[in-house]
Amino acid sequence: MSSKNMHQTMRIYHRYLGFFLAGIMAVYALSGIVLIFRDTDFLKRTKQVEKHLKPNLTVESLGKELKMRELKADKEDSATITFKQGTYSKTSGIAQYSTKELPYFVQKLTNLHKASTKNPLFFLNVFFGLSLLFFVISSFWMFMPKTTIFKKGLYFTLAGVVLTIILLIV
Numbered sequence: 001m002s003s004k005n006m007h008q009t010m011r012i013y014h015r016y017l018g019f020f021l022a023g024i025m026a027v028y029a030l031s032g033i034v035l036i037f038r039d040t041d042f043l044k045r046t047k048q049v050e051k052h053l054k055p056n057l058t059v060e061s062l063g064k065e066l067k068m069r070e071l072k073a074d075k076e077d078s079a080t081i082t083f084k085q086g087t088y089s090k091t092s093g094i095a096q097y098s099t100k101e102l103p104y105f106v107q108k109l110t111n112l113h114k115a116s117t118k119n120p121l122f123f124l125n126v127f128f129g130l131s132l133l134f135f136v137i138s139s140f141w142m143f144m145p146k147t148t149i150f151k152k153g154l155y156f157t158l159a160g161v162v163l164t165i166i167l168l169i170v
Contacts, residue, residue: 007142014141035113043106047100053088059081078090
């Protein structure tokens with residue numbers, strides 16, 4: 001394949017894959033922005049929960065059962081454990097507490113970024129990652145190597161790599 005044909009082919013693939021991925025990138029961008037605020041109450045709603053657990057749990061085992069990291073008791077006596085989010089009755093095993101949860105669709109968006117191999121979304125994540133890698137590589141075929149634009153593009157690429165490394169280190 002001649003150099004001119006290779007450039008033209010890469011441009012065509014780059015263009016149509018770009019149009020296809022535009023929707024996926026928009027959704028990833030929105031979910032990424034929402035994830036930035038995951039340690040705040042932004043968009044979260046309070047939900048009251050009542051769970052029946054084993055009686056006589058310790059604070060540590062209560063935290064594990066409720067899937068609350070670093071659960072700390074504000075007050076504990078022989079019958080109850082009181083913590084920031086609610087209470088646990090040692091005698092009945094009933095925990096009543098409140099949680100803050102994202103709305104259903106927003107939660108689905110955040111799961112898009114956190115998908116593991118146990119989740120079918122992982123195929124979309126792998127496809128998206130490989131497509132972005134193709135974008136990186138194919139973008140170097142958009143301009144002829146001897147042109148000024150191509151050379152400036154290499155400087156911008158290097159600047160992007162350096163900035164990312166600096167931000168990872170800091």
